[in-house]
Amino acid sequence: SGLEVGSEKGDALEREIKVELEEKELWTNFKELTNEMIVTKTGRGATPNPQERLGETTRRMFPVLKVSISGLDPNSMYSILLDFVAADGNRWKYVNGEWIPGGKPEPQSPSCVYIHPQSPNFGAHWMKAAITFSKVKLSNKMNGGGQIMLNSLHKYEPRVHIVKVGRPQKMISSFSFPETQFIAVTAYQNEEITALKIKHNPFAKAFLDAKERCNSKDVL
């Protein structure tokens, strides 16, 4: 908060803003296997009629990043931002069931910023419940939309920014979460990651059911 100069009555001079990651255990399960996130191009998923290019369905993150925030001034206005920091200077390869650094990395400019759709809002709003970034979409091509462009086979660490708005001097606090590091991929490399995604993501239920059918066949 060193950027903040002066204060009006009603504002605390010094507050300690805290941002805590939710669902740490789930994230840790993924991190132990080296997490992967799918990035797609313009990224339409299912399109029955190829003529209609309406739903630009790029891929979401799974797990979804959720944080709880405390220490804001309830009556001040903030925007909450998310971006992705290159976690190291490497390009990664999956060889013989292992991720190893290799190859020249792409020049890493900082990722675009995703603005939480409830921004801007009062400190009280952001603190009353966990903040969910379920709608952020990851892409490997820049294409104007609200998507975040990442380089495939590079490692990233999600980072949350809290920006105080509505006054000349903008105070920004940033927080990142090592548990949520992942390698961007165009297709899953580690099948244990695939299995863990299917196990926990409701949208992948079709494949969970398929696996259960196989298991019950084995029993019979």
Added chain:
Amino acid sequence: SGLEVGSEKGDALEREIKVELEEKELWTNFKELTNEMIVTKTGRGATPNPQERLGETTRRMFPVLKVSISGLDPNSMYSILLDFVAADGNRWKYVNGEWIPGGKPEPQSPSCVYIHPQSPNFGAHWMKAAITFSKVKLSNKMNGGGQIMLNSLHKYEPRVHIVKVGRPQKMISSFSFPETQFIAVTAYQNEEITALKIKHNPFAKAFLDAKERCNSKDVL
């Protein structure tokens, strides 16, 4: 803007806020037949498994209320609200293909207020594109959720409020749209209204298809 006392530099002393209804022609088509909107109870729609009472799907409005706003201060913060004013003191009946006033009206307290989900936001945000109230849900029972309770068989007129936030003296401007008047019903009375809803609402496509199948049979 008579409620506003004093102003800081950068704020216009007097601005004329304008709110214009979008899709006037569609609304007028409905109004000419006397528009109806379905209100349901707690309002679950399709529930494959009756055990799971998750999606509390009360009914939306159709057409959807959309407005464009001008004359706000781009850098000030506003919330946009929607409520429903009793259009008259009557209870209405549909008799022989006609709506006629009759019966004792329910005591009319003003409806709850629906806060546009993008609230609060900058004037610039609200002015850059039409504002859509697609997610407001109408109900005939009060049940805590974000739904708006209306009395069935009473006539209402949607009204939009613009509230300047973040300062002690709150300026409120209100606008209503006679074209959007409707009678709340638990089931459609006028089948011409039903037909018009099916014709224009994509979620009713199933019934549009059914009608087309009938028509092509007639031709054969």
Added chain:
DNA sequence: GACCTTCTCACCTACGTGTTAAGC
């Protein structure tokens, strides 16, 4: 019976999954 409300249903829209085969 007449009027109004409630519930269940089939059928859509809209879109988030990993799979698989084809491209490069």
Added chain:
DNA sequence: TCGCTTAACACGTAGGTGAGAAGG
């Protein structure tokens, strides 16, 4: 060939329609 990316796909989640039968 190999490594990586793309596109079409089947199959889910999630939920918005009016229809029609059942209640009150």
